[in-house]
Amino acid sequence: MKPADQPAPPWQQARFVAVALIVGALTGVFGGLFHLAIDRIIDWPAWLAGHTGGWRLIAASAAITMAATVFAVFITRRFAPEASGSGVPEIEGAIAGIRHVHWERVLPVKFVAGIAAIGSGLVLGREGPTIHMGGSAALAASEMFRMRDVDRRALLAAGAGAGLACAFNAPMAAVLFVIEETRKQFPYSFRNYMGVFAAAITGTAVTQMISGARPDLPLSAGPADLASLPAFAVLGILLGAVGVLFNRCILAMLDIAAVWQKHVPYVWPALVGLLVGALLILAPRTATGGEQVISHIAVLTPSAGVLLILAVARLFTSVVCYSVGTPGGIFAPILSLATCIGLAFGLFAQMVFPEVLSGIGVTPVSFAIVAMAALFSATVHAPAVGVVLVLELTTHYALVLPMLTACLAASLVAQWLGGRPIYGQMLERALARAGRGPGNDSEIGLAAAPDRAAN
Incomplete structure (x- = not known):
């Protein structure tokens, strides 16, 4: 050695x-x-x-x-x-x-x-x-x-x-x-x-x-039978495409915001703030990070049409709000968007195969929970994190196999469609704006700092 x-x-x-x-x-x-x-x-x-x-x-x-x-x-x-x-x-x-x-x-x-x-x-x-x-x-x-x-x-x-x-x-x-x-x-x-x-x-x-110590998203859903795995795979395929769309919308909206910032620096944030502030009263489920939205729609379970409209609205508000440039993440918006899509998918599946799903104990909320992990995997390209994160958030460990199935499908589809990890793309853009790359010594990072002895 x-x-x-x-x-x-x-x-x-x-x-x-x-x-x-x-x-x-x-x-x-x-x-x-x-x-x-x-x-x-x-x-x-x-x-x-x-x-x-x-x-x-x-x-x-x-x-x-x-x-x-x-x-x-x-x-x-x-x-x-x-x-x-x-x-x-x-x-x-x-x-x-x-x-x-x-x-x-x-x-x-x-x-x-x-x-x-x-x-x-x-x-x-x-x-x-x-x-x-x-x-x-x-x-x-x-x-x-x-x-x-x-x-x-x-x-x-x-x-x-x-x-x-x-x-x-x-x-x-x-x-x-x-x-x-x-x-x-x-x-x-x-x-x-x-x-x-x-x-x-x-x-x-x-x-x-x-x-306080508690699961952040205490949702109620039953276990899933092995016979339901094909349905969760289909959900994963759908969310793989949604993940690629989400990432591309984020990057496109950042480009639009950059143009506004160059010419009228604070007009874009003001417009987005006005829009979201009005939506907080007119359509509150389309605003905020989404934790409360997930709990509300999981309990009330709106119709599939309403859920799809809400998903489109939250996709738009998520990418618009992120483009403003304030501190804030995308994990929670991703989870809330996935919940809308997963619930809608579950309701459609329930309408098409009512006896099959009821016979194996799968509910629309089960699809919503699995959808969170799948969409996270498709956008961030970290499927293991997505599975464990959702399990710790919801404590629904009986859904491990459906989550793995959906995340596998979502990750593969996202890659086949040309999707790339969102954070990697953001880092590349930041380096490009600075005129520096990973191999450029002009970028002063931690590696350039002097070594200090650890006493």
Whole structure:
């Protein structure tokens, strides 16, 4: 065995894992407070409806969301432009050493602007900001403890994983996210792997202390019989195509927003804010990140036609809101979009094969749950993360086989249609805008930082 291949002494491993535990705890604090703040303000349209009505209510709601959106865009562009969007591409680029995360400015901007944007009702998820804040917390801890460059990269990945764990109370999905989504960048070793575990544990534990321990999407669905697997495969094929469409719409809308930003910088955010604010009153299910929407439609189960209209509307609002440039992720919008499509598919299947589905115990909600994992797989190209994430969110472990079936079909179809991982495409666009590529030494990233001894 070469000396470089020998494992680090136990005390060095223990030190690294201890720092990873601290990173997870810091992420849990920021993530828990972030979610608590959003939960406290997200119901403001109901409060507003209790004090006014009619066209005044619509106008006031539109004005509030517009103001919050413009505010979030302003502080993001002014103080930390890299804090826009989900932050996952930035983290992946930083782990690879081709991007630099300025944690001192990203952390406060992501926190404040994220609360303003998501709390205002924009169709954005909470997981992106918490992942970015987790990575920022990791870099802060790395500087505090004077970690080496390779250790900083590993801790950056661990902090990002802890951020996902905080967002969904899903520690195992967080570990898989680091391994599957950042497989090309993560400096894999047993010690670094254990650091990801440590950060996910403390991140989830601290978040649960702040916001409570419970599945985020407690949906009611029965087990699926083996005879239903072909139906779930068909659903996966459909969602593979939807995933490719979603990714292309996101990228196209980002191009449109970039043109507006170049000529009239704040008009696009203002227009999107006005639209979403009005929809919060006129059609509330088409707005917000989607967690409450999933629970509502799963219980009420609208008609298939209504669900398909809602799916089209949420596809539009999701890509439009993401293009604005405020902090916010796409995981939650993807899950809510998938729920609409899955429920509609289940209702159609129930109409066509009522006796078959009732005989094997499959309900439309079962299709909705499986659809979340399948659409996630088609857009992010991380099927294992999609399966485990949805299982931890819903606790429906009896649907593992249908999920694997649908994710397999969705992933293959997405690839055959030319689909690529959304975060990889976003990172490429960011590098292209900066005029730098992965092999360009002018890009100052973590790999260019001086090595520091880990005492």
